[in-house]
Amino acid sequence: MHRVEGQVGEQDLALGFKFNAKGTIDCYEGDMELLPAAGARRREIAFNMIDGDFKLFQGKWSVEEVPTCPFLSFPFLH
Numbered sequence: 001m002h003r004v005e006g007q008v009g010e011q012d013l014a015l016g017f018k019f020n021a022k023g024t025i026d027c028y029e030g031d032m033e034l035l036p037a038a039g040a041r042r043r044e045i046a047f048n049m050i051d052g053d054f055k056l057f058q059g060k061w062s063v064e065e066v067p068t069c070p071f072l073s074f075p076f077l078h
Helices: none
Strands: 002-012 017-031 043-051 058-065
Touching: none
Parallel strands: none
Antiparallel strands: 002 017, 017 043, 043 058
16 A cells, blocks of 8 residues: 655654654555464555655554464563
8 A cells, every 4th residue: 555644743852942843754555464473464664755854764664463362471581
């Protein structure tokens, strides 16, 4: 799926300063990918700013869906 999104962001900084920026982001949502874990899936969303306040803003998000488990496991550190 392909779409263009308008984004506006604002953040309060130290000493009462505010930072804000705006941009138009071109997004491409990739196909769902099956992972080796039973029932786990992943989708990547690539983005690229085509107009806005920054010289360059691009990258990708990776979203994973993992089935719920009845227990938690933690890696053993040694």
